[in-house]
Amino acid sequence: MRWGLILGAILAGIAVLAALISFAWTPYDVTAMAIADKLQTPSASHPFGTDHFGRDILSMLMVGARTSIAVALVAVGIGMGLGVPLGLLAAANRGSWIDETVMRGNDLIFAFPSLVIAILITAVFGPSAVNAIIAIGIFNIPVFARVTRGGAMPLWTLDYIRAAEVAGKRRARISVEHILPNIANLLIVQGTIQFSLGILAEAGLSYVGLGAQPPTPSWGRMLAEAQTMVTIAPHVAVIPGLAIVLTVLGLNLLGDGLRDWLDPRLRVMR
Amino acid sequence: MIETRDLSVTIGTTPILRDVNLTLAPGTITGLVGESGSGKSMSALAIMGLLPHRAQASGQVLMDGRNLLTTPEPQLCRIRGHRIGMIFQEPMTALNPLMTIGDQVAETLTIHGDMPRDQALARARDRLDRVGLREPRFPLSLYPHELSGGQRQRVAIALAIALRPDLLIADEPTTALDVTTQAQILDLLRDLVRDEGMALLLITHDLAVVAGIADRVAVMCDGAVVEEGETEKLFRTQSHPYTRQLFAASRHAPDRVPTRAETPLLQVEHAIREYGLPRPSAFAPHPVLRAVDDVSLTIAEGESVGLVGESGCGKSTLTRAILGLDPLQGGRIRLDGQAVTAGRAMPPALRAKMQVVFQDPFGSFDPRWRVERLVAEPFHLTGRPADWRTRVGQALEEVGLQPSDAGKYIHEFSGGQRQRIAIARALIIRPRLIVLDEAVSALDVRVRAQVLDLLATLRRDHGMAYLFISHDLSVVRGITDRVLVMEKGRVVETGPTDTVLTEPAHPYTQRLIAAAPEIPAEWSVA
Numbered sequence: 001m002r003w004g005l006i007l008g009a010i011l012a013g014i015a016v017l018a019a020l021i022s023f024a025w026t027p028y029d030v031t032a033m034a035i036a037d038k039l040q041t042p043s044a045s046h047p048f049g050t051d052h053f054g055r056d057i058l059s060m061l062m063v064g065a066r067t068s069i070a071v072a073l074v075a076v077g078i079g080m081g082l083g084v085p086l087g088l089l090a091a092a093n094r095g096s097w098i099d100e101t102v103m104r105g106n107d108l109i110f111a112f113p114s115l116v117i118a119i120l121i122t123a124v125f126g127p128s129a130v131n132a133i134i135a136i137g138i139f140n141i142p143v144f145a146r147v148t149r150g151g152a153m154p155l156w157t158l159d160y161i162r163a164a165e166v167a168g169k170r171r172a173r174i175s176v177e178h179i180l181p182n183i184a185n186l187l188i189v190q191g192t193i194q195f196s197l198g199i200l201a202e203a204g205l206s207y208v209g210l211g212a213q214p215p216t217p218s219w220g221r222m223l224a225e226a227q228t229m230v231t232i233a234p235h236v237a238v239i240p241g242l243a244i245v246l247t248v249l250g251l252n253l254l255g256d257g258l259r260d261w262l263d264p265r266l267r268v269m270r
Numbered sequence: 271m272i273e274t275r276d277l278s279v280t281i282g283t284t285p286i287l288r289d290v291n292l293t294l295a296p297g298t299i300t301g302l303v304g305e306s307g308s309g310k311s312m313s314a315l316a317i318m319g320l321l322p323h324r325a326q327a328s329g330q331v332l333m334d335g336r337n338l339l340t341t342p343e344p345q346l347c348r349i350r351g352h353r354i355g356m357i358f359q360e361p362m363t364a365l366n367p368l369m370t371i372g373d374q375v376a377e378t379l380t381i382h383g384d385m386p387r388d389q390a391l392a393r394a395r396d397r398l399d400r401v402g403l404r405e406p407r408f409p410l411s412l413y414p415h416e417l418s419g420g421q422r423q424r425v426a427i428a429l430a431i432a433l434r435p436d437l438l439i440a441d442e443p444t445t446a447l448d449v450t451t452q453a454q455i456l457d458l459l460r461d462l463v464r465d466e467g468m469a470l471l472l473i474t475h476d477l478a479v480v481a482g483i484a485d486r487v488a489v490m491c492d493g494a495v496v497e498e499g500e501t502e503k504l505f506r507t508q509s510h511p512y513t514r515q516l517f518a519a520s521r522h523a524p525d526r527v528p529t530r531a532e533t534p535l536l537q538v539e540h541a542i543r544e545y546g547l548p549r550p551s552a553f554a555p556h557p558v559l560r561a562v563d564d565v566s567l568t569i570a571e572g573e574s575v576g577l578v579g580e581s582g583c584g585k586s587t588l589t590r591a592i593l594g595l596d597p598l599q600g601g602r603i604r605l606d607g608q609a610v611t612a613g614r615a616m617p618p619a620l621r622a623k624m625q626v627v628f629q630d631p632f633g634s635f636d637p638r639w640r641v642e643r644l645v646a647e648p649f650h651l652t653g654r655p656a657d658w659r660t661r662v663g664q665a666l667e668e669v670g671l672q673p674s675d676a677g678k679y680i681h682e683f684s685g686g687q688r689q690r691i692a693i694a695r696a697l698i699i700r701p702r703l704i705v706l707d708e709a710v711s712a713l714d715v716r717v718r719a720q721v722l723d724l725l726a727t728l729r730r731d732h733g734m735a736y737l738f739i740s741h742d743l744s745v746v747r748g749i750t751d752r753v754l755v756m757e758k759g760r761v762v763e764t765g766p767t768d769t770v771l772t773e774p775a776h777p778y779t780q781r782l783i784a785a786a787p788e789i790p791a792e793w794s795v796a
Contacts, residue, residue, distance in 0.1 A: 159628035167648045168621045
C-alpha cells in the first residue's frame with residue numbers, strides 16, 4: 001500500500017516545484033493586465049486560460065503556490081518551534097503544575113474556533129500574509145504540544161530513560177537526546193498534516209480577503225474573484241479550486257503514507 | 271486425539287519448524303520445552319491454524335483423523351475455541367478491558383454454542399466457579415482491571431475451557447506470575463486435565479515447571495523436537511546433548527567469589543517511601559500507599575546481596591530510592607558515607623559510584639543510538655575521557671563482545687548480547703556498586719548461566735558490590751552471599767543465602783520456597 005505515499009509525494013512535489021520555479025520564471029508577468037485577452041479558455045499560449053483582467057492563470061497559480069506554501073510552512077514552523085518544547089516540558093514534568101499549566105493553556109486555545117480567531121487577528125491588525133501566518137501558527141502550537149506530550153509519555157517509562165537518569169542527566173537533556181529523536185516520526189507526520197491544513201486555512205483567509213493582499217496572487221483570492229463569473233467562465237474558478245484540493249489531498253496522502261512507513265510497529269523487527 | 275505428523279513450517283526460505291511429531295492424548299499433559307526462538311509458540315499457532323500470513327506449513331495436524339492444515343478457515347473458526355482452547359502468557363492483555371468477565375466467558379459460548387445469553391451467563395458462572403473465582407467474591411460483573419494477574423489468568427482459563435475443548439494449549443501461562451500464584455495456576459491446570467479429560471500442551475522455558483506437572487515432555491531446539499518421552503524417564507536419561515545442556519544451565523551456579531572487605535558501602539537506614547494514590551472522591555484526602563516501610567540494609571564493599579520478593583513488594587521502589595531517582599519520606603540512604611538524595615542534589619561524583627542493569631534487554635537501550643554512544647553514556651558523570659572509544663572497546667571485550675560491535679545499533683544484538691552491553695554500560699565508569707534489577711530474568715537458561723558467570727568473573731576482577739534484585743529465589747542462590755526477603759514493603763528475613771534458602775525462618779520465605787517449582791534432586795543423570 002505504498003501507492004498513497006507515492007501519489008501524495010507527486011502531488012505535493014508539483015506544488016512545491018511550481019512555487020520554486022515561480023521565483024525564477026513564470027510564463028507571464030502576474031501583474032501585467034491584458035484586458036483584450038480576458039477570460040480566455042485554455043489554449044497553447046495560456047495553458048489554463050486567463051482571468052477577467054487577462055492575467056495568465058498558470059502564472060498566478062505558480063506565484064500563488066509560493067504564497068500558500070510560505071504561509072503554511074512558517075505557520076507549521078511556529079507551531080513546532082513552540083509546541084514541541086512545550087510538549088517535551090509537559091511530558092518531562094508529567095503530573096506536576098507545569099504539565100497542568102501547559103496542557104490547560106492548550107485546552108484554552110483549542111476551545112476557540114480557529115478560523116474565527118484568525119479572522120479576528122487579521123481584522124484587528126490588518127489583513128496581510130504575515131498576520132495570516134501568525135493566526136494560523138498560534139493554532140498549530142497546541143496540536144504539536146499534544147502530539148509531543150502523547151508520544152513522549154510512554155517513552156519516559158522505559159528503562160533507557162532510567163539509565164540516562166542514573167547517568168545523572170537532567171530531564172531537559174534527556175528530552176532532547178533520547179525523547180525527541182524517538183518521536184521525530186510522529187512529528188514529521190503531524191507536520192505534513194498541519195501543513196495541508198495551513199494551506200487550506202490560508203486559502204480560506206484569502207477568500208474572505210484577509211490573507212495576502214493584491215497584487216500578490218493567492219489561491220483563495222483567485223477563487224473569490226472568480227466566483228461571480230463561474231457561469232460564464234467556469235475554468236477561472238475551477239482551476240485554483242483544483243489546485244487547493246489536489247495539494248491538500250497530496251499532503252494528506254503523504255502524511256498518512258509517512259505514518260505507515262515510519263511506524264516502527266510496521267517495520268520488520270530483526 | 272490431536273497429533274502432528276511431520277509438521278514443518280517455513281517463512282520465506284527460512285525453516286521455522288522441522289518435522290514436528292507430537293501426540294496429544296486426552297487426559298495427558300505434554301510439556302513443550304525450549305529456548306526462545308526454538309519454535310514452541312509457532313508449533314502451537316500451527317496447531318491452531320493461526321500461522322502468520324507468509325508462513326508455509328506442510329505435514330499434517332490431525333484431529334480425529336482430519337487434517338487441520340487443509341481445513342478451510344470458516345470450519346477452523348468453529349474448531350478454535352470449541353475443540354481447541356488457548357491461554358497466553360500475559361494475562362494483562364489477553365482480556366478485553368471494556369467487557370465484564372462474565373460477558374467474555376459467555377461470548378465464547380454464544381459464538382460457538384448458539385446459546386441464549388442468560389444460559390451462556392449461567393454456564394459462564396459455572397466455569398468461573400470451576401477455576402476458583404466463586405460468588406459472591408467474584409460476580410460476573412467484574413472488569414479485568416479489578417482482578418490481580420493470577421485471577422485474570424484464571425478468567426483466561428475459564429474462557430479457554432468454556433466449551434470443554436479436547437485440547438488446551440497454554441503458552442507460558444505462568445511466566446508473568448509470581449511463584450506462589452504460579453503454583454496455584456499449575457495446580458488448577460492439573461486438576462482440569464484430570465477432571466475434564468482434555469489434553470494439555472504446556473509451553474514453557476522452565477524445566478522445573480514441566481518436571482512438576484507434565485506426563486510427557488518434548489524438548490525443542492531450532493524448530494525440531496530433539497527429544498520426546500515420559501517426563502521422569504527423559505529427565506533421568508537426557509539422551510540428547512542439547513537436553514543435557516539445558517539441564518546443566520538451569521542448575522548452574524557460578525563459582526563463589528570470596529568477599530574480603532567489611533567496610534560498609536551502601537547503608538539504608540529505616541527507609542520509608544510513600545505514594546499518594548488518586549483521591550477516592552473529589553474532596554477526600556489522597557490515600558497514602560507505603561511501598562517501602564522501615565527498611566534497613568547494609569552492603570559491604572565487594573559484597574553481593576540478593577533482594578527477593580514478589581511483584582508489588584516494594585523492591586523496585588526501594589531500588590529507585592537507592593539509585594537516587596526518588597526521594598524518601600523517612601530514613602536515609604548513604605553510599606560510601608555520603609547521603610544519597612534524589613535528582614540534581616546528588617553530586618555526579620557520588621552517582622558515579624553506582625550503576626544499574628535493568629531486566630528488559632529490549633527497553634534498556636535507545637534504539638536510535640549506536641552502541642558506543644550507549645555504553646559511553648555514564649561518562650556524563652565523570653567527564654568523557656579523550657580515549658573514551660578505547661575504553662568502550664575494552665568494556666565490550668570484558669563482557670565478551672567485540673570492540674567492533676561499538677558501531678552497531680542495538681537491534682543487531684540478541685537478548686543475551688544486549689544484557690552484556692547493559693553490563694558494559696554499567697561497568698565503564700568502574701562503579702563500586704552495581705544494582706542488577708532482575709537482570710537475568712528475561713534470559714534463556716543457557717544465556718542466563720553465561721551472564722551469571724560473567725557477573726561472577728567481573729566481581730572477582732574488579733571487586734565491586736552487587737545488589738541483585740529478583741523475584742526468583744533460584745537465581746540469587748548462585749550469585750549472592752547474603753539475601754533479604756521482602757514482603758509488603760518490609761524486609762521479613764535476612765541472612766546468608768544458603769541458610770535462608772535451606773532453613774527459612776519466616777513463614778513468607780517458607781511459602782516462597784515451597785511454591786518454587788523444582789526438579790526432584792534424584793532425577794539427575796548419574
